[in-house]
Amino acid sequence: MPDGRQPLPAPAPAGLSLPELLDLEYVERDLYRGNVVFDEPFSLFGGQVAAQALMAAGRTVDADRPPHSLHGYFLRAGDAGRPTVFRVERDRDGRSYSARRVVALQDGKVIFSMSASFHVIEDGRDLQASPVPDAPPPDALPTGTVPRLVSFEARQPLQPYPEAFWPTRFWARCTANLGDEPLVHAAALTYLSDILTGLAPLRDERWTPMSSLDHAVWFHRPARLDDWVLLNLVPHTVAGGRGWYTGTVGSADGVVRASITQEQLYRRRRPRPETETA
Numbered sequence: 001m002p003d004g005r006q007p008l009p010a011p012a013p014a015g016l017s018l019p020e021l022l023d024l025e026y027v028e029r030d031l032y033r034g035n036v037v038f039d040e041p042f043s044l045f046g047g048q049v050a051a052q053a054l055m056a057a058g059r060t061v062d063a064d065r066p067p068h069s070l071h072g073y074f075l076r077a078g079d080a081g082r083p084t085v086f087r088v089e090r091d092r093d094g095r096s097y098s099a100r101r102v103v104a105l106q107d108g109k110v111i112f113s114m115s116a117s118f119h120v121i122e123d124g125r126d127l128q129a130s131p132v133p134d135a136p137p138p139d140a141l142p143t144g145t146v147p148r149l150v151s152f153e154a155r156q157p158l159q160p161y162p163e164a165f166w167p168t169r170f171w172a173r174c175t176a177n178l179g180d181e182p183l184v185h186a187a188a189l190t191y192l193s194d195i196l197t198g199l200a201p202l203r204d205e206r207w208t209p210m211s212s213l214d215h216a217v218w219f220h221r222p223a224r225l226d227d228w229v230l231l232n233l234v235p236h237t238v239a240g241g242r243g244w245y246t247g248t249v250g251s252a253d254g255v256v257r258a259s260i261t262q263e264q265l266y267r268r269r270r271p272r273p274e275t276e277t278a
Helices: 018-022 046-058 182-193
Strands: 025-028 031-034 067-074 084-093 097-106 109-119 152-155 169-174 207-219 229-239 242-251 256-268
Touching (some): 046 067, 046 097, 169 182, 182 242, 182 256
Antiparallel strands (some): 031 084, 067 109, 067 207, 084 097, 152 169, 207 256, 229 242
16 A cells, blocks of 8 residues: 555565464463464564454453453564463453453563453444545555555555655455454454554654554444445644554444554654665
């Protein structure tokens, strides 16, 4: 999904599928392991570890309680070439809600922590104050890919910030068979939600967004990630070496399915080595 000026880094690993990444090994009660490993020139993708942590938490909750929110903190760089262990704490199971905490570990060290909440499906009013942004339907746009993500294709509409270094609005769809389990689709949405950055419009020749610090997702309505969804990322503020943005995930029928927010490091760009060519 090129932006016309700068190629996006890191193609997705070949030969893998998203269902494989989300299929965790049950080790024992409240302990799971992600065994799919691969070589990658970057640290473990944050969306992967967040999606796997949500899967681990969801496996300890009754199937009629899909996730409604998660809040995660990226604590150390992970390694895609190593298995990741997920330890779940069952904080509470109430009449309508279940609360879980998860830590993801590599080499005995916590690389990511998450709090997640699950809610019994119930009827109620369904209102939407803000519409999904206008965008041409995905089938009318050129085919593209999402960098680093396995089993995803993308389409890029006209950008709200045309001078931004990376796209902030794009259609995406999982090309693998995800089945019908709501937890799997919520994990796929989580996986997708951490790609690119809403701070792209605030990047310049001296300053740039860097590693993710924390990430949150609210699942408002069921979403199928094997159908097209539109991600729209909006920058808000930069201060104290951190930048913050929000976003929505909408379906092709114009319904907001989820909201996201993230804070990232925002620092001076490192100078290029003298031996590096343009």
